[in-house]
Amino acid sequence: MKKNILILLFLITRIWAVDIAIEQTNSDKSQLQNSGKAYFGEAIFKGNFKENQQFRYNPNYVLNVGDVISVKMWGAYEFSAELSIDKQGNIFIPKVGDIHLLGVYNRNLKNKIQSSVKRVFNNNVYVYADLKQYQPISVFVSGSVQKVGLYRGLSTDSLLQFIDKAGGILRGQGSYRDITILRDKKIVKHIDLYEFLLDGQIDMFQFRNGDVVMVNPVRNFIEVSGDVNRPYIFELLSDYTSVQDIMRFIMPKPTANRFMLTKWENGQEITSEYPLNEADKLFVTKGTKLKFFSDYYVNNLEVKIEGEHKGPKQIMVKKGTSLYKVLSHIKFTPLSDIKNVRLYRKSVANTQKQLIETMLKDLEARAFTSDSSTVAESGIRNKESEMIIKFVERVRKVKPLGQVIISNKDNLDKIYLEEGDRIVIPKRSNIVVVQGEVNIPNALAYRENYSIDDYVDACGGYGERANMDKILLIKANGRVIQQSSGDFFSDSSSLKVEAGDSILVLGKTDSKNILITSSVTQILYQVAVGAAVVLRAF
Structure with missing residues (x-):
């Protein structure tokens, strides 16, 4: 009996030891690991290496049993x-x-x-x-990889192939710069994958049966953003690295002449700004955020002009130039729809993207914190959570247009252009597009006095999943008007369908959770308005 109790205590101790290790690993994640920014090099392990085998001549290969x-x-x-x-x-x-x-x-x-x-x-x-x-061999891949295991290959296969077979390096946990190969419990090779990523160089190594590829934990990393060609999270080999050395990795843009260092000191986040010529005197440590920027005053803006017009597709204008001034110099054609000119702006698109992302995070929080009172209800919740995950993935792929809605009443001389603005001159259209939850989505010829319901009937009527409270009329200039069943609008002309308009019928959300239904409906609406895309929920 005493022996059984000791065994039970030993097992409990082992279980708690594992739990503690996992808890420490999770709690050690910094804000950088949770920021969502890409890690430099993480895109290389996507399955491109694992299917290849290295049948190449290697004069230094040592013949072995089985060759x-x-x-x-x-x-x-x-x-x-x-x-x-x-x-x-x-x-x-x-x-x-x-x-x-x-x-x-x-x-x-x-x-x-x-x-x-x-x-x-x-x-x-x-x-x-x-x-x-070559002799077929088996190599262990261990450490911070997706799937620790024993993988078959050839002795001439690359380290990249074996790591790729293991699913790649764990994001934010595994090191790309501290990889070791062990043979008979002794380290025989150190590998830094940054040499391959930056210079295309990787040492060829002859594996033997039973070798171990160990991907060690990442120790130091910094986040880089701003006017750089490589805005990633970078791994550092030493505790202190100069900004000058970091610049070799990140490739600052020619316009960058200053940088900001953000780091934690005594529990507070402190940001300091420096000129670029001091990069060799300043050092970064673990968790530092490094942002490069330019303090040059930019007096010129680049604006694109697309659509139905005669003239250049891209122009340079002075900062402070209004939309009216640019339009007054555009040579229109007889088919130009001047009253429905559209303006697309990057800053607006970013704001729309951030709004949608905030709503998605709120949806994820609600989905994964829902309680279940029975086993059957728990199963339903799990399936619903899986569908929500897929829905969130689809929404994150949508790119908002960033349209600035302009009406005939707006003073175009007060709308000042920004860098990267896109002015679109639409072509006169006699088409009305109907899409979303209708039986036959289609583009129809404009018919005077036709209502929204008339156009939907011409497309086979509303679908079974149509949300009658979320029917959107997108005017040719981008303005969105919502029609809700049972509402009486004081201005009936506002719902008049005109040539060039689009009708979007959103779908219902099938969920017993009212909060989730509300979140999904709001997200579908924002995607439809911001990107002119109708998504089906689940």
Whole structure:
């Protein structure tokens, strides 16, 4: 009985030890790990390496048991065969006998066989030998990878292939710069993948059966943003690294002439600003945020002009130039729909994206914190959570347009252009587009006095999942008007369908949770308004 109690206590101790290790790992994640910014190098392990095998000539390859040698002899004696190196390290050639090849370099293969043949035959026997097939091996991949395990390959396969077979390096946990290869419990190779990512260089290494690839935990990292070509989270090998050394990785843009350092000191986040010429004097540590920017005054803006017009598609204007001034210089065509000019702005698109992202995070929080009173209800919640995850993934792929709605009443001389603005001159259209939860989404010819319901009826009527409280009329200038069933509008002309308009019928959300239904409905509405896309929930 006492023995059983001791065993039980030992098992409980082991279980708690595992739980503590997991808890420490999770709690150690910093704000950088949870920021969502990409880690430099994480995109390389997407399955592109694991399916390939390295059948290449390597003069430094050391022959091993199981390798297949192609041997051809001609002249006074003819022989041709593919011979496998046996467990004693030999191949056997009739009339020649055993030839020991274990441990021989590939570059010496032909000479080794030729010298053995000459002991039996005169010089009138010629030899050709080639390594036909490398020995298949199994390599352990461990540490901070997606799937720790034993993986088969060839001794000439690259380290990248074995890590790719293990699903890649764990995001925010595994190191790309501290990877070791162990043989017989001893480290035989250190690898820094930044050398491959930055310079395309990677040392070729001959694996042996039973080798271990160990991806060690990441220790130091910083977040880089701003006017750089590589805005990623970067891993550092030392505790202190100069900003000058970091610049080799991040490739600042030519316009960048200053940078900001944000770090934690005494529990407070402190930000300091410096000129670029002091980069060699300042050092960054773990968790530092580094932002490069320019304090040059930009007096010119680049604006794109698209659509139905004559003239350049891209112009440079002075800062402070109004939309009216640009439009007054555009050469329109008879087909230009001047009254429905559209303006798309990057800053507006970013704001729309942030709004949608906030709503998505709120939806995820509500979905994963819902309580279940029964096992059956718990199963329903789990399935609903899976559908919500897929829905969130689809929404995150949508790119808002960033349209600035302009009406005929607006003073265009007060709308000042920004860098990267896109002015679109639509072509006159006699089409009304109907999409979303209708039976046959279609583009119809404009018909005077047709209502929204008339156009929907022409498309086969409303679908079973149509949300009659979320029917949107998108005017040609981008203005959105919502029609709700049972409402009486004081201005009936506002719901008049005109040529060039679009009708979007949103769908219902099937969920017993009122809060989730509300969140999904709001997200569908924002996506429809911001990106002119109708998504189905689940």
